[in-house]
Amino acid sequence: MSEEQGVKSALITSETDPYDITSVVGDYLANGPGRYRAEYATFAGAISQELGVVAAVVTCAAFSGSSEVVVAVREDAARTIDLVLRRKDLETPANLVRRLAQARADVSGAGARSGDVRCWIALAPDLPLGEPAEIQLAVLDGQVRVDYAAHVYESATARQIAVYLAAVVEAVSESPDRPIAEILRPSWEEALTWLVPPEPDPAPDALLRPGDAVAHWITETPTAVAVDAADGAILTYAELGCAVGALAQRLRLHGDGPVAVLTDDTLTAVVVMVACQLADRCQLVLDPAVAVDRNAALVRGGGGCLIVHDAGTRDAAGLLAARAEVPAWEHRADRVDGSAVPPGRRRPADEGAAYIAFTSGTTGRPKGVVQSRLGFAQFLAWQQQELGLGPGSRVAMWSAPVFDACYMEVFGALAYGATLCLPPVGRRRDPAVVAEWLSSSKVTFFQGVPSFVEHLVAALETYPRALPHLADVIVAGEVLPPALCGRMRAVFATARVRNMFGPTECVLATSHRVVADHPAHRRVPIGRPITGRRIVLVDDEGRPVPRGAVGEIGVASRFLSLGYVGDEAQTAARYRPLPGSTGESIYHTGDFGRIGPDGELRYLGRRDAQVKVRGIRINLDEVEAVLSRSHDVRRCKVVDVRLPAGHVQLVAFVETDPPGPQGVPAAPADARSTATWRRTLAEALGPRVVPARFLVVPRLPQTVTGKPDVRRMRQWDEQIRTSRGRDTPAARGPDAEPIDVIRHAVQEALGHAVADHDDLFSGAADPVLAALRVKKALQRVMPEVFTSVDVRGHRSVGALAGLATASRRGTERSVNG
DSSP states (O other), X not given: OOHHHHHHHHHHHHXXXXXXXXXXXXXXXXXXXXXXXXXXXXXXXXXXXHHHHHHHHHHHHHHHTSSEEEEEEEOSSSXXXXXEEEGGGGSOHHHHHHHHHHHHHHOOSOOOOTTTOOEEXXXXXXXXXXXXXXXXXXXXTTEEEEEEETTTSOHHHHHHHHXXXXXXXXXXHHOTTSOGGGTTOOOHHHHTTSSOOSSXXXXXXXXXOHHHHHHHHHHHOTTSEEEEETTSOEEEHHHHHHHHHHHHHHHHHSOSSOEEEEOSOHHHHHHHHHHHHHTTOOEEEOOTTSOHHHHHHHHHHTTOOEEEEOGGGHHHHHHHHHHHTOOEEEOOGGGOOOOOOOTTOOOBOOSSEEEEEEEOOTTSSOXXXXXXXXXXXXXXXXXXXXXXXXXXXXXXXXXXXXXXXXXXXXXXXXXXXXXXXXXXXXXXXXXXXXXXXXXXXXXXXEEEOHHHHHHHHHHHXXXXXXXXXXXXXXXXXXXXXXXXXXXXHHHSTTSEEEEEEOOGGGSOOEEEEOOTTOOTTBOOOOXXXXXXXXXXXXXXXXXXXXXXXXXXXXXXXXXOOOEETTOXXXXXXXXXXXXXXXXXXXXXXXXXXXXXXXXXXXXXXXXSSXXXXXXXXXXXXXXXXXXXXXTTEEEEEEEEEEOTTSOEEEEEEEEESSOOOOSSSOEEOOHHHHHHHHHHHHHHHOGGGOOSEEEEOSSOOBOTTSSBOHXXXXXXXXXXXXXXXXXXXXXXXXXXXXXXXXXXXHHHHXXXXXOTTSOSSTTOSSHHHHHHHHXXXXXXXXXXXXXXXXXXXXXXXXXXXXXXXXXXXXXXXXXXX
């Protein structure tokens, strides 16, 4: 590996692994090697070499956000001591000095394991930086020096670390027996002032229950359009009132537990959701595409006492009702009796349950997040004020009803007198169709996940459409690729674009206005808190970290969700009282972040095994547990991998029984195993969680501390993906056969090997996006054939090759003629 490749590999690691010092200052993505620079800070008085090392290690530990830090102490040009330090080793500076002395006695001058080291500490001036680390701390002659790679770090960030390190030097020299955990530890009061919302919290009695807010507009603007569907169906507010009134009355008279909603019709979902809120009933929306056993578990886990469905899901609802042992009602639009919505009710929002949203849990089973009507109403009020929603606004209902983002679209429109625009049936994931729908429906507000928005932007770039009415765009649910910022601002020319962050437990928590000239090599901030939220970053013991240090993102608010249904232990662990506050709690998100020099929050990754792919939160432990049950799987590890385009994919590394290929670190699984594992996961967890690739390994790699070496696995996957093009000469050159060119392009697009007669899309987690990626890849290699072709009509490599061959023959006949 060349020096440039080695540095680039280390930088890519820093973007995805939040557990080391690189992630602290690594706001820049890999851009090739660059020269090193330095930032300085001074401290008063003299300090021993040992206490200088202590101060540097304390700084590394504070800024890394981990209970374990790996550093290399370089004593001179020939001697380096490698330290793996855990929090228990850092009780006091004096204790750390003893650890250093022990390490010196155990090491005979051999070089450190530089592949694991993320920070170097120099004890003499002018020592070279260690590779592939990108930062070196030196405490020398009354001065702190932070050497850093200029192509990786911001000067302001390196300066921030230098100033903090100088302050630690003084604190350590004054109190060598003071517990390290207390050194320069900010107070809660101070930490909570660093990220505060722009407006004070609203008074609770100023927030209406969402159902009552919709009823107000049914009464006040009965002739205004409430729902405008792409298929031509339109409901005025009066008609919406008739559609929901009778169902709401029926719900009031039958129990008071959560209502499970099972429908694949978007309009029916809207009607039932509004009826639930009018009747003060908690809604639990299910996905009809999920296996009945899983939906039954959700109904039972959520305490559901009733299933409401429509004609299209009648059979599925019958099976579900039998498994969950609850009654099922069929809602039919032709049976609406016109019952009026009770007028004049303007009740303050309360702590009653508004909805349950299930997410994947760290225990390997779904967690039911219970949101209160107060929390729901507060977010809707912020959204209305921030976006100016009201009569005349047209809100896109792009999110599927099973996701809580959809509730913010539905009630963000109907609770404020706006029009809710429904997408073309079954085409929600087709970016070309969505682009046309946004234009023709004159949508003013649209939100989506970055992975889909990237395809939407590409569709608008290929077939430009004017979107003069689009005023606001929100992207949330996963990391926003920096390179997408300028492209979004170009196609959404009239819109304010916001990058937002927040788990289901608090709806959303922060917002950042995206600018057109955001550097393509820098992380996109997730911004500052919205109204009703405060942000504080804490260490693994729940205490505030220094400003600029890496910490777990905590959301402090009086509008958090109520916790996890049926899981008091998890609720107590994640929702904790905020010290010194009355009425506010802090939700520990499990996400890592840091405050940048500009005062905005950066997102650095997950604390646990949860990741987001296409906006869906997936628990990797759950995927691994199901895959491990396969008879031919001895061990496995599922890793999230970020592709150059910015998208996240899952890759499964599998130790097989009997063992797979030997002599190579990893190799693609054979077609039969891949198909079996895909089917097993799809049947148990649904198609959205199936990894893009399965790689067979002789043995899963481990770090020096015995943990799975995720960094090495990501490197293996990258090597396999990038080498595929170099190792397929048949797919290159003017004389290459069409089928070889197409097979290679398809494999690059899908990220895994395919046989010539495999159905390319039937097993994909998202068939529409898979087809888009295949078409984009084919357009690059054969634009004359595939520019105007819908590849979903040619579902295998063989079929696509036949189309290309026929096109080539047609061209030859035309030329010869």
